[in-house]
Amino acid sequence: MAVRALSEGLAAPLSDADATAQSMADASPAKWHLAHTTWFFETFVLRDHVPGYHLHDERWPFLFNSYYEAEGQRSRRDRRGMMTRPTLAEVLAYRAHVDVAMAEALPALAPAAGAIVALGCHHEEQHQELLVTDILHLFSLNPLEPALWPAARKVPVALPGPIGWIAHPGGTVEIGHDGGGFGFDCEGPRHRALLTPHVIADRTVTNGEWAAFIEDGGYADPAWWLSDGWTWVKSEDIATPLYWERRDGMWTRFGLDGRRAIDPAAPVTHVSFFEADAYAGWAGARLPTESEWEAFAASHDAGDGNQTDAAGPVEPRPAITAPAPFGDVWEWTGSAFRPYPGFRPADGAIGEYNGKFMSGQFVLRGGSCATPRGHARASYRNFFYPHQRWQFTGVRLARDL
Template sequence: MSATALSHEAPATALTNLFAHVRRLSLALAEPLSDADATVQSMDDASPAKWHLAHTSWFFETFVLRDHVAGYEAFDPDFHFLFNSYYEAEGARHARNHRGLLTRPSLDHIRAYRAHVDAAMLEAMPTLSNDALALVELGLNHEQQHQELLLTDILHLFAQNPLFPAIWPAAPMPAVEPRPVEWIEGPVGQVEIGHGGDRFAFDCEGPRHAVLLTPYALASRPVTNGEWAAFIADGGYAQSRHWLADGWAWVQANGIDAPLYWRKDEDGHWQQFGLDGLRSVDPSAPVCHISLYEADAYAAWAGARLPTEAEWEAIAASHDPLGGNQLDAAGPVRPRADAADALFGNVWQWTGSAYRPYPGFKPAEGAVGEYNGKFMSGRFVLRGSSCATPRGSVRPSYRNFFYPHQRWQFTGLRLARDL
């Protein structure tokens, strides 16, 4: 992340209001969870819900209250060690793969920690310098990222429970016939991408720079579950010719034969587990929880390819990042067929672009500079947003990134082709 210059849209009053909104939403997302739900860690890539709630408070306590508010007293000195994520400049920390062993502090104690930090932040906000307010804005965007992670990590945890519990039970969505795929031609020649201007962005989104694009087009909607089921039925997971070598090795080693959270019922019909429980796969909804390897194999099978991130952004520049199916409040969170035509929302879209620095990239000074730059190795970029992404937290230049085998996030794909 980068503590960039304070945006004109985020003076102290506006930030105070946004701070209260973001902090309330985190608590609301965790409200249905028991202390046990919020403590367990289902895999090394995931973190317990109460760790997310605490770490986002640690960020404000460490980088704003400790460094910019005279006389502030930490809620608990041990929390600096427990809830640091990977900031080497902040010293030793509890091992990531052992976060689920923290049966103490309790979820209620974490809520008390949040209340302590919130009270101190709200009192200090009117007096903070512009540099400190820039860190507040950074911290709020950081917490919005963790809100999505909290949801995806809880989904993965609940999927390990043979009872398949729903966090937010919901009625099945009405059947919607997906629109035929049309192809959106993008701008060609020299095109500028990357963040520019004085609004907030993470450091990895810039600098703005020129790229050269040859004629191409993006599909008008993401690939659907029904289309993915056809890929499975045609032996998509059983034919090496569709797969990258690393992807095929991953399929073979892990017995992969469907997207994550898909399973067959006693009659051989596909079901899918989500935050609203176990239900029949909706053939018209966007396919979700797939890896880069799967997305690339499907594209090869379909006679298309994955877009580059530059192609995606060049088209996204004329689309509304506030549109589509994104997170507005605690409640049912799932990809929806009736919102599949929007470029943003529903599912993050894999690109074929490696997550590497743009020309002229420099990480921010200090500990906050560790957030993005040091992860620019071995990962691929996803664009857009998902049904679990807080609305208003992304831009056309936003770069999400994960390893190619990871799929517990709300990840899907939109095809591209050359013209």
């Protein structure tokens, strides 16, 4: 119920129009996120494990199924913004109906169904982050540049010192979920990985450091870019991180608190894998592998940083300790999102959760300021395509020894 309440709290400032619009095919309307997460519980718990349960509306599975082929036909992803009906109020009533049914069903559910409830809660937390970042992208296209959560102007903190480097001697390490507590299927099985000697940065790259990359012509020099990345930069006219603009002689960014001057000490965010890789080359470094990142995270108790506890301002904050806590921005790795040795998808529709996406995407680690607190862990594997950057994505560097 706490998970369910947070979703509604995040959406509370939205009008019906705000919650219905879709800014791009990668994003979904807030109303759809609220309904889809409800559909998940209704379908995979109530329908499948509660005798006598009747769907709230027989037409709605077509609207709110996301990508589960086993569940049949569904509305096209890029047309979710066309759903002016049901209204936001009707979707909230749907949530209330399913919540009541879930509360009644929970005490008698079999362990297998209980595991699906746990998956559904973590699934909804994923959609809470998407809900926030999709709203940010939508509002950035509004000429009024509205703030979802107006906030007082912030006082910049002192710039951090130079990046510190933490050495690892290399050797065999174990990575992946250890089976204790919840973990998504793609986090396992736990297995051994071989690391070469390397160093990893004690914090992520800042806005100020990224501004230096821009001023040095980083976006105009093909020497730093992968071929696909350079094609993307030229075809999409990319010259800055997403939401950055030069106004009155200074760099500004658009955030959930509106348009503000960038904080040079805060982590840079909303950069793609292509940008992260180019910056790393320019800085004389590289992106860490996900094995290196997890070995570092597991051996440095840095907490989970600045993450979402309740509805309210969401933005990365400057690091004031070293090593900096994880969790302000997702950190790109140089690793492709592929199955671990011995991975097997679950049977049935639930088996479509992660395995079918293990192609063409790169792994991110750590969590972000829009991630619900407690959702991520050292073994957590997020993944996006190399051009995508509307999430709170940033950069931690590594170097070979």
